[in-house]
Amino acid sequence: MSKEAQILNGRSSGIVPMKEKLSYAFAQMPGTFYGGVMGVIQSFYFAWMGLASTYLTIALIVYAIWNVVNDPIFGNKIGNTRHYNKKRGEVQRYIPYIKFGAPLFSLCFALVFFPPDAWRGQISNFGIQFWLFTWYLVTQIAYDTLFTLVLCAYVALLPQMTLNQREREKIQLFGTAFQLPAIIIGFIVPVAFLANPTSESIAIFQVLVVIIAIFGIFPYLILSKYVREHSEHIPEKKTPLFKSIKLAFKNPSFRVYVIYDGVSVLFLNLVMVSLPFLTWVLEPMEGFNMIIFWIGPILCLIIGVIIILKIAKKFSTKASISFYLGALSIGDFFSFFAGFSGNWILVSIGLSIFMLGFPGEFIQHNPMRADTIDYDSR
Template sequence: MSDEPEPSNSVSGFEEKFPTKQTIYFGLSKFGWVMAAGVGGFKVYFYQIKLGLGWEYISLAFMIFAIWNAINDPLFGIMSDRTQHKLGRRIPYMRYGAPFLAISFIMLYASFIPGTNQIGLFLYLLLTLFLYDTFFTLVVIVNISLLGELALTAKNRTKISFISGVISGIGSAIAAIVPPMLLYNDQPLQRPIDPFQIFVIITGIICFLTLFIMSYYLKEKLMFSRDEPLGFFDSIKYTLKSRAFIILEVIIFIGVFLSTFVGTGVAYYIDYVLDLKGFNASIPIIIYMLGNLLGSFVFAVLAGKYGMRKSLMFSIPLLSGGLLLAFFPTNLWEVILPILLIGFAISAFLIYLDPFIVDIADQDELRTGTRREASFFGVNALITKPAESVAVWALTGMLVAVFAFVEPVIVDGSAIPQPQPANALFGIRFLMSVVPALVLVLLLIAVYFYPLDGPKYREMKLKVRKLHKEKEKRFLEGVAEGEVLDQET
């Protein structure tokens, strides 16, 4: 019987079995760190409004942090790809990095340094950002790199991304809904420990447990551990030689900038423009999550039929329209439609991002013979992670310097939020709608030029499938000759 796949009308050119159990385990492994990352969307608001750290210090901390934030990702990605361990290239880092990730996450929000000590608070933010991102990068890069081993076709990868996203999305929803109820209250932090900080501790524990436990259920394809690893500089060279990867980096840089810019600004938008407190402050987030869930399902289906590139291009005008509509609301009822549309449209970027990078790893494997998802995820971060710091610097700087946002007043070491003038309220609305809508034009242009699509894409997938069959055959022959197999392939 021939190993060649049967012809198919699918985007990838053939059909493959869907890995249901591993997809569920994959989603559960992401649950905790996605929840922690969701809480991270409130860290700028927490340090500025609740701890009273000035925007100049926040911007400086994130700009310094951007250097390490960019460097550590390719280092850890290439290190993972070069690892030869009986558990594989990914599982050891997930399992043994999980407790350090949880502890550093809790530390990030555990500062009791008074707002009067701006230098001390700045140094604490900088130190804990470095620690948290180090372990976050180490664990998350290896975790998301497993996607390339679970499936080969774009249809199955986007389906895995959707299903695992629904599972981990529950954690994301909790992280988006609970903090506003605990933070948006015009009150200083409670001492000795604030309810928000208790929530952070619970999140850290969940992050540890989901990663650690699922590391015993997720299975790597150990045949890829037998690939001859590239040297550090060769790995960087081959990664940057990919035209598709360079264009994708432009796409992701713009996407990361926008998601950080809007994700950070939404706290100010809900608290000051919509003036929502308590549970009401969580309602826009719930609406966003519902739109996101619906959009994830729709765009997962569209990717299987039309491909990820065309589907992503379709989502961008929808997202731009939702953002522009968000300029006008001043209360909860008026914001429902814009938020629903934004959540629906942005889901395409969220579920396609990882499969895009894994597709490029497929193309690279044909050139180098080595499977290197983690290297691509790492170098991706080297180029795009600075977008997070630039977004925080741009948002906080423009709010205060251009639109006269009034920062909290420090009284007896506690930060007391202040009423905002009309200019500041206009600025928040403008920065949350018009600015990102204009930036989306650049994103649309970049996606248009992305090359992995159409007949050549299908041909590439068929070649990769054949290569994997050859690797599997060589691996099993090696096992039959006496190698010890510690884990299922």
């Protein structure tokens, strides 16, 4: 049998070529990197740049509203896209957003952490505070918009690559291998450089942001080159925005997913935002004590990956999600109340519990979305 015939036969059975699996899995790294670093954006602007809490709160409210509004708008736009790729001879609706959006996505990510240094510490200067607030808000909105365009297209691409659940699990397993270093780096780097920040630590942090942003472009470009869309899975008719919203909320799977997504993101953001402040004010947290503080959370991060994958394999994705959401919630509340005691050992224990569930958000979120998309398209 010729190579071309083997590929066609594989596609008819839902088998995805290894090149496509690895390309898709590799592209999980940028979003994981960016998400980890962006989790501490408030500590950068509040603790380092000196943005007043009032402006920070206003920006967060405006950003939250935009975050809710832009998802259905751009999600519907992506779903209704019909781009004919002459070179491949296929109709595409996701890959164009990934390919052309990746450079802008990385640029917007980097710009968030590069407000003019002259604006730092100008707490009593209303003019400077206004422009710092504007930079914080505009760059976040730009980042979130590109995040929606690129990541929504990326996530929606997996169900279209194959309807074979085993193949999806294999792709996700490869993705986990790429995600693990991204999770660790995306978690440790911002905390290490933004806890009790100095001019030197911020300079190093900004260099790392640029490196991560440049690196983040290439996985998406590799994906756009090697992963194929299946035109036969694309509906002929486009769906209007309000009809899409109505149909989505009629879908019980979607309603459950929205609740799950909101809870998991809330717990993640609460810990990631507060962690630099916790490590900053806890005493004593210098030298060897700092190393001991991080041993438990880092070990639990690695152990958490193994446990989550084992539960998913032995029981189900839902059981795995239940485990990691439980670990996130228990660890979150434990760390929060331990912080009031000022005891860094208790905070480390709470953070260790949290880290048992932390990888689950990155490992199981995409399969959960894929199942929701499958249910919605029936």
